[in-house]
Amino acid sequence: xxxxxxxxxxxxxxxxxxxxxxxxxxxxxxxxxxxxxxxxxxxxxxxxxxxxxxxxxxxxxxxxxxxxxxxxxxxxxxxxxxxxxxxxxxxxxxxxxxxxxxxxxxxxxxxxxxxxxxxxxxxxxxxxxxxxxxxxxxxxxxxxxxxxxxxxxxxxxxxxxxxxxxxxxxxxxxxxxxxxxxxxxxxxxxxxxxxxxxxxxxxxxxxxxxxxxxxxxxxxxxxxxxxxxxxxxxxxxxxxxxxxxxxxxxxxxxxxxxxxxxxxxxxxxxxxxxxxxxxxxxxxxxxxxxxxxxxxxxxxxxxxxxxxxxxxxxxxxxxxxx
Amino acid sequence: xxxxxxxxxxxxxxxxxxxxxxxxxxxxxxxxxxxxxxxxxxxxxxxxxxxxxxxxxxxxxxxxxxxxxxxxxxxxxxxxxxxxxxxxxxxxxxxxxxxxxxxxxxxxxxxxxxxxxxxxxxxxxxxxxxxxxxxxxxxxxxxxxxxxxxxxxxxxxxxxxxxxxxxxxxxxxxxxxxxxxxxxxxxxxxxxxxxxxxxxxxxxxxxxxxxxxxxxxxxxxxxxxxxxxxxxxxxxxxxxxxxxxxxxxxxxxxxxxxxxxxxxxxxxxxxxx
Numbered sequence: 001x002x003x004x005x006x007x008x009x010x011x012x013x014x015x016x017x018x019x020x021x022x023x024x025x026x027x028x029x030x031x032x033x034x035x036x037x038x039x040x041x042x043x044x045x046x047x048x049x050x051x052x053x054x055x056x057x058x059x060x061x062x063x064x065x066x067x068x069x070x071x072x073x074x075x076x077x078x079x080x081x082x083x084x085x086x087x088x089x090x091x092x093x094x095x096x097x098x099x100x101x102x103x104x105x106x107x108x109x110x111x112x113x114x115x116x117x118x119x120x121x122x123x124x125x126x127x128x129x130x131x132x133x134x135x136x137x138x139x140x141x142x143x144x145x146x147x148x149x150x151x152x153x154x155x156x157x158x159x160x161x162x163x164x165x166x167x168x169x170x171x172x173x174x175x176x177x178x179x180x181x182x183x184x185x186x187x188x189x190x191x192x193x194x195x196x197x198x199x200x201x202x203x204x205x206x207x208x209x210x211x212x213x214x215x216x217x218x219x220x221x222x223x224x225x226x227x228x229x230x231x232x233x234x235x236x237x238x239x240x241x242x243x244x245x246x247x248x249x250x251x252x253x254x255x256x257x258x259x260x261x262x263x264x265x266x267x268x269x270x271x272x273x274x275x276x277x278x279x280x281x282x283x284x285x286x287x288x289x290x291x292x293x294x295x296x297x298x299x300x301x302x303x304x305x306x307x308x309x310x311x312x313x314x315x316x317x318x319x320x321x322x
Numbered sequence: 323x324x325x326x327x328x329x330x331x332x333x334x335x336x337x338x339x340x341x342x343x344x345x346x347x348x349x350x351x352x353x354x355x356x357x358x359x360x361x362x363x364x365x366x367x368x369x370x371x372x373x374x375x376x377x378x379x380x381x382x383x384x385x386x387x388x389x390x391x392x393x394x395x396x397x398x399x400x401x402x403x404x405x406x407x408x409x410x411x412x413x414x415x416x417x418x419x420x421x422x423x424x425x426x427x428x429x430x431x432x433x434x435x436x437x438x439x440x441x442x443x444x445x446x447x448x449x450x451x452x453x454x455x456x457x458x459x460x461x462x463x464x465x466x467x468x469x470x471x472x473x474x475x476x477x478x479x480x481x482x483x484x485x486x487x488x489x490x491x492x493x494x495x496x497x498x499x500x501x502x503x504x505x506x507x508x509x510x511x512x513x514x515x516x517x518x519x520x521x522x523x524x525x526x527x528x529x530x531x532x533x534x535x536x537x538x539x540x541x542x543x544x545x546x547x548x549x550x551x552x553x554x555x556x557x558x559x560x561x562x563x564x565x566x567x568x569x570x571x572x573x574x575x576x577x578x579x580x581x582x583x584x585x586x587x588x589x590x591x592x593x594x595x
Contacts, residue, residue, distance in 0.1 A: 011591060071435045073588060095438040104430050108349065110356035115349055122345040123437050123444075125337040151356065 001175070001206060002045035002068070007077035009038040009063050037063040039230035040077065047174070050197070050207045052221030052238075056320045060230040061210055062179070068208070069177055070094055082174065095124065098173035102180030105160065106167045107152045113163035114148045117170060124171035131170065138166045142196055158189030165196060175206045182216055194219050214312045226319045233319050242309055247284035250308040251292075253277070255300035267292075276300075339443060346447030354452045361452065368456025369463075372408070375526050376401050376464050392528045395471040396558060402465030403487065403557075404526045404550035409458030411494035417449030418442075418498050419515055423505035431506075431590070441587055445502065475557055482556035486565070490549050493572045497522070499579030503586040525549030545571040 014030040016023060038060045045051055055061040066072040068079060070086035070093055079086055084093035107116045114135075121131045139148055142162040147155060155163070161181065168176060178197070182190045197220055201207055209221060217224060217238075224241050226234035234241065250270070253259060258275040261267050266286025271279040282292060289307070296302060335341050354361050376398055383394035392400070422445055425431040434444040475483075497518055504514045521544060529537055529551040540547045545568040552568060555561040 066432065069432075069436050071432045072591070090435070091438045091440070094436050097436070099436050101433070104428075104433060106433055108353055110353045111349065115352060119345055119349050122337055122342045123439055123447075125334070 001047040001049075001082060002043075002208075003078075003080040004044070004064075004068070005042045005078045006040045007038055007042070007064065007067065007079060008036070008040050008075045009060075009067060009072065010075045011035045011037055036230055038067070038074070041227065041230070041232050043225055043232065043235055045206065045208070047206055048201070048204055049223060050201045050221055051209065052217040052224040053208055053210045053227070054212075054217065054224060054316065055227040059228045059320075061227050064227065065177055065179065065208070065210055069097060069099055095171065096174050098168035098171070098176040100161075100164050100168045100176065100178050100181050102161070102183040105152075105164065107160060107163055109153050110151055112149045112151055113155075113160075113167070116152075116163075116167060117148070120167055120170050126171055130172075134170050134172065135166065138169065138196075141199065142166070142192065156189075158185050158192070161185060161189065161193060162196075165193070169200065169205075173205065175208065176200070178207060178209045178211070180211050180213070181209070182211070182213055190215075214316060218312055226316070228320055241315060242312070249282050249284060249289065250279065250311070251282055252279045252306040252308075253296060253300075253302060254304040255296065255302050257300040259296065259300045261296075342439065342443070343447055347450045350448075350450035351452050364453040365456035365459075368453055369460040370456075372405050372457050372460030373464070375404070389528050389531050391530050395468055396554065397528065398464060399468035399472060399557065400528060400550045400554035401526055402461060402468045403490070403553050405457060405461030405464055407461075407487070407490045407494060407525075407549050407553075408522075409454070409461035411491060411498070412454035412457050413451050415446050415449070415495060416454070416498050417451040418445040419501040419505060419518070420512070421445055421449035422502040423509075423512060423514070426506050426509055426590075435590075442499075442583065472558075475559070479557050479559050482561065483553050486548065486553040486556045486561075486569075489569055489572050490553055492576050493545060493548050496572065496576040496579040499576075499583040503579075503583040506586045506590055522546065522549065525551065527551075528554075541568045542571050545569075545575065548572050 011034075013033045013035050014026070015033050016026045016030070041060075041064065053061055053065065063072065067074050068081065068086060070090040073087045081093065082096055084096075086093050106120075107113050108119075117131075117135060120126075126134070135148070139145065142165065144159065144162055144166075147159050148163060148166070152160060152163070165181075181197070182193055185193065194216065197207060197209075201220075207220070209216065211217060221238055223237050224234065225232060226241075254277050256276070259278050261269055261278060261280055264287075266283040268281045268283075269278060270281055273279070282289065293302070293305065336345065379394065379397050379401060382388070383397075388394070389397055422431065425434065434441055434448065437444050439447075501514050501518050505511065508514065524532070524540055525546040525548075529540060529547040532540065537547070541564050548568050552561060552565050556565075
């Protein structure tokens with residue numbers, strides 16, 4: 001569905017300097033700076049996938065998404081999405097995509113979201129029957145009821161974000177680009193939005209999710225592409241991502257007797273809360289989990305144990321620091 | 323469902339360019355009317371401000387001075403036409419200038435580019451400025467006052483006037499395209515609008531009051547004299563042959579504006595993520 005090959009984008013920027021003198025000088029002489037935002041990335045996305053597109057600030061992910069949505073023209077490379085080259089056939093192409101930007105609203109502040117939906121109906125040429133059905137279905141799914149008839153400014157952030165989703169999906173896009181869709185939302189609103197995304201994904205919509213919220217990624221994405229310094233540093237399934245730091249588990253143990261796990265191969269003590277309470281990270285390629293538990297039980301008699309997989313945050317931090 | 327629901331029309335005309343534009347106007351009006359007091363006040367102020375030019379003209383003529391070759395009522399007619407041209411272009415399409423400047427600055431120009439319509443159409447649809455309807459009302463009032471004081475004109479004069487007035491609107495659209503394009507290049511530069519207003523103000527006076535060389539600039543290079551001077555002359559039956567060159571210049575100006583605007587949009591770099 002999406003084929004991206006050797007995509008590059010360079011920007012020309014001008015150095016301005018920070019001091020008053022440099023700023024004054026920049027009015028007459030400006031030093032050109034070429035920024036390579038995207039350095040020849042390639043990837044494919046199949047229909048119905050829900051892909052997390054991650055990267056630190058300035059990594060090139062927004063530039064890539066803007067090229068994929070037809071907003072920007074690349075410097076070189078090819079993009080084929082549903083048979084379209086986004087920047088060449090923008091109008092036809094964007095009829096098939098939707099986008100939700102957590103920090104850029106498509107709603108109109110002083111009038112109800114429903115009126116903004118009507119404007120979108122005219123923009124996307126949606127027949128009345130389809131429009132009504134789409135609005136009613138999504139209003140019900142997102143539990144909005146009559147809120148769509150209240151002025152946008154009177155809605156909470158969560159309610160507004162739900163309306164942004166309706167706005168982006170009224171025309172039944174085959175691909176939806178999500179940029180920080182849950183930013184600033186409370187746990188309940190986040191949950192509702194995530195359920196909605198998963199439901200729409202089940203119905204066949206392809207999602208590309210750009211976010212810094214790793215909980216979104218963990219709960220939604222089946223595949224993750226990580227971009228850093230304009231290059232792809234990881235592209236694989238969520239499970240593979242979790243194995244990226246090696247097969248590691250975090251084990252929290254509370255025991256009856258004193259626990260001593262210093263200087264043992266494959267075991268790193270992360271927190272020693274007391275003589276009887278410890279948190280360790282075990283490398284499963286060195287130590288077998290069942291043997292480890294058995295040994296500790298024999299030595300200190302386990303009273304409570306909790307085993308957790310690798311933390312996504314650590315993995316992402318490692319990828320970002322490359 | 324209620325709200326700004328489009329009327330149940332037969333056919334799909336409301337998805338046409340005009341239908342979409344009307345939906346945009348309705349949405350903008352509803353947005354603006356959310357603050358009724360401010361909406362009415364702004365329109366009234368806009369209308370009053372527009373009267374400053376004609377009032378100055380009346381003061382000039384009241385003190386015995388004049389614009390050579392034009393009596394007071396003829397100048398008022400010219401200024402009425404100038405205000406009418408502004409009154410049509412400002413609310414209905416000139417808003418693309420500050421719409422583009424503002425959106426590029428905040429990064430929401432992207433939201434227009436992900437819509438399956440021409441970016442120019444989207445910029446116009448989302449830029450209807452209801453406050454400027456005050457300019458239109460002001461223009462109609464001044465024009466009506468001037469026409470009442472002048473002898474009736476034959477139909478041929480009116481036809482010439484309407485043709486030239488159409489070109490006046492075309493010229494304004496050309497201006498809008500250049501200004502909007504510059505708004506993408508020079509991010510957040512509202513001075514563009516002020517420069518435009520200053521250039522446009524030359525159109526509020528008869529062409530004949532300027533020096534010959536400046537008249538040439540106002541006719542052949544930036545044909546500002548088409549804004550009001552030529553349409554007024556046509557209505558009064560005294561248009562000169564240079565008007566053909568001014569018309570050609572306005573078409574060239576519009577085409578250059580379109581090329582410039584779309585070239586700039588193509589090179590749009592968007593705001594940071």
